[in-house]
Amino acid sequence: MPERVGIEVSLAASEAACSADADVIAAYPITPQTHIVEHLSELVADGKLDAEFVPVESEHSAMSVCIGSSAAGARTFTATSAQGLALMHELLFIAPALRTPIVMTVANRALSGPINIWNDHSDIMAERDVAWIQTFAENGQEVFDLIIHAFRVAEDPEVLLPMMVNLDGFTLSHVIEPIEMLSAAEVRKYLKPFKPQMVLDPKKPITMGPVGMPEVYTEARQQIESVLLNSKRVVVEAWKEFEKLYGRRYRPVETFRTRGAEVILLTMGSVSETAMTAVDALREKGIRVGLMRFRLWRPFPLAEFKRAVKGAKVLAVLDRAISYGSQGGPVFTEVRSALFGEADPPQVFGFVAGLGGRDITVEMFNEMVTKATRYAKKKKGPLYEMIGLRER
């Protein structure tokens, strides 16, 4: 097994794309994703990664280049954040429809306005419905591993969908962590060369991206949905295979001290490490609290989620984004809907915190647990609540 080295997580993400031997990288710089593309361009400039680095003039073109590249049969990687992801929005729907298995890391950041370069999940939550497989990393090792995993899943002939690996901007992307980085040779044991099923080749002409009239559009969209839902099996299998080869285990839903827990906190991303600290302290005080987090967000791991919350009385959901004019944060509304009609479900309460780089502290998790418990006793609470909102 390789040694752990101290490295900035962004650089580790680039090293993962390098070990995966990406053929084409097209990216546009945006804070806090910049270190990823800078390092990739260095790896190409130094001849460590044999790839075409396409320094595009916008994220819209970044994704367009990626689609063209993947359609021409190249293993394709990109990275973006916030406004960049939003600028790609139109194309994010098209990449899965053309079955182009692009891998993209998203350094999660707040959307404007006001303009804000710091971490939350408003960028990615606005792209929930684009038919990309989406995973969320908690730490640097996971970022590296999930990128390798993403290539394997995306390029699986049964999947052929693009995949996003999310990491929190700054709070994860810019920290230095000890990471075990797999070499290209080690990755080759896990990741076979990309064999596209349909490719733009003058020897075997195909028409990609034709007009879908009303007679075929519904079926075309349904097929994408069905492929995305079926991809979960491949996602899970690929994690099992990863564990066999490299010893690290990943699951769609991760739980921490949920056995016998009455209250479960639900988080995503790197803030889960703070949440674990909070859970440990609360358990010390005899409060029966546990933590779960989604590693896989799309396709939604419904069965795993239900298993994880079974037996709990209260579910306190943390959202790092507002779903304007809705009935709570995007994660909250989704999990509450997932539990509707279940026998003896936990009461679900939503909390929004940590927007635009505002810290989420252990105390905030304590507050969420206390409030959710109180609301549950009264069987009544606000639809959702903002934690750490200043009065003036």
Next chain:
Amino acid sequence: MMDAAIANFKNFTPKNLPTVEPLAQGHRACQGCAEVLALRMALKAIGNNVIVASATGCMEIITSPYPQTAWKVPWIHVAFENAAAVASGIEAARKALMRKGKIPKQRTTIVAMAGDGGTADIGLQALSGALERGHDFVYICLDNEAYMNTGIQRSSATPFGAMTTTSPPGKLSMGQATWKKNVPAIAAAHNIPYVATGSPAYYTDLMNKAKKASLIKGPAYLHLYSPCPTGWRLAPERAVEISRLAVQTNIFPLYEVINGQYIMSRKIKKPKPVEEYLKLQGRFRHLDKKTIRQIQQRVDKEYEALLQKAALSEGTEESTDQADK
């Protein structure tokens, strides 16, 4: 100055026209569509060893209503404003895959195609980026001078005075109030090796330019005049005639810019008055004498400026094309 890649290029003549048809007949274009005609000519010249990335637009919808396709060569449509970027990706992919021994080493022409809206307006940024990065590809702008696919709305390539559904003449309006954006000049300003204008009325000239564009290594830009009888309120059988008139009136001059050198493809000794061109089209029917005079002055001035650029270019060679004589 002749680029090495085209130094030995033998011109097409009416006697040796290519027989390949990368774009099949039986597509759904309107009667008299000279856009699909220009596209067909360009593709015939380029041949079957090609991959085409198309923008959204007339040419995309008429050739690809699933489950039918008019494309006998690999073709991809992604969105409206990004044909140049998609082509960039295809080119980059093939370059990497060839270098890494994953596909056979063989040069294939990568074509990006879009209408004037997809080029001069919404796709201008992606085009500029691709030209600046120096990808080895051919960009074809099929200029029918408005957003025809959506119902004849004005673009920045719509000529002054033209009636469109968003530049209607009225009490306070004489139609399109701005002068046509000069995209070939913008392309040439990127210092790319090849820029040319072409017209379906001068088919060997158009085909020679398309072939040269594909032979030259690096970015090439072709601006093809593409009459739209439906949008121009023109009799469908007059699409080629109007194409010829556009050249003979100096409204759409034919030229090449090879490595920065302007070369006139044909010098019009006695240009016809623009009115002869304008009067055949319903989109100009409302123009008064004063506006027509204004257009004439502008056309004369622009043509003179073009001739000066050509005169400044050293070693100016006239095209050997004979089709018009």
